[in-house]
Amino acid sequence: MKCLIVFGLIVALFGAFVGYGYVVFTDLTKPLPKPEFKDDTYWGPGDAKDFVPDEKIYEFKLQVPQSEIDDLRKELNRTLRLTEPLDGIAFEYGFNTYALEQFVDYWRDNYLTKWNERQELFNSFKQYKTEIQGLNIHYIHEKVSEEAKEKKHVYPLLLLHGWPGSVREFFDFIPMLTKHSNITDYAFEVVAPSLVGYGWSDAATRPGFNAAEMATVMRNLMLRLGHKKFFIQGG
Structure with missing residues (x-):
């Protein structure tokens, strides 16, 4: 009799355990509720009540005056003496000042001396600005070549750079995506925005x-350009 009682208790406990496990499993694996957020939240300066939307698209070219380049070079020459890092330490306690000195030297003595070339490369891509939710959004917009348009399926592609990062990440392969190629039967219309901020x-x-x-801002940008469906590459 005692054996039957013990066996019954074991079965009951096991059943309770299985039942509890099923409830927990069901709760953890059920579909998450669809997130709710507005697709027109105003993020620009001032009061949203005073905001007048501007849906126009404006061409953009990078034009940095030489005076600003010269001033930046002077500022980089006036950098304070940096505190040396701890012995045997790389970046465990923050940015390594030895590395920072190298970056400053490269920025001042190499990068800025070739600024005109870099600016010309940047402006070789078609670029625009448009206002989305109160923010002026910059983006590269390269459409497929005429040859590719005639022979290929064309798909819109949104390229998103890293955090931190910039559209410079895409310069080398944007032409590969938009031009005619014998390898594939498709090509891409590329939109590469500078992320907010x-x-x-x-x-x-x-x-x-x-x-x-x-x-939401990126989707609204693509809608502005006439694309309800598109491919995305995340940096």
Whole structure:
């Protein structure tokens, strides 16, 4: 009799354990609720009530005056003496000042001396600005070549650079995506924006701008360009 009682208790406990496990498993694996957020939140300066939307698209070219380049070079020559890092330490306690000195030297003595070449390369791509949710968004927009348009399936492609990063990451292969090739039967219409707060795109003026809000701005940009469906590459 005692054996039957013990066996019954074991079965009951096992059943309770399985039942509890099933409830937990079901709760953990059920579909998450669809996130709710507005697709027109105003992130620009001032009061949203005073905001007048501007849906026009404006051409953009990078034009940095030589006076600003000269001033930056002078500022880089006036850098303070940096504190030496701890012995045997790389970046564990922050940015390594030995590496920072090398970056400053390269920036001043190499990068800036070739600025005109770099600016010309940048301006070799078709670039624009348009206002999305109160923010001026900069983007490269390269359409497929005429030859590719006649022979290929054309798909819109949104290229998103890293955090941090810039559209410079895409310069080398944008032409590969838009030009005719015998390897594939498709080509891409490329849109490569500067993310909000990066490059020549405005930064949000109030807290709360997260990854979901960034995605909303990017989607609204593609809608502005006439694309409801598109491929995405994330940096």
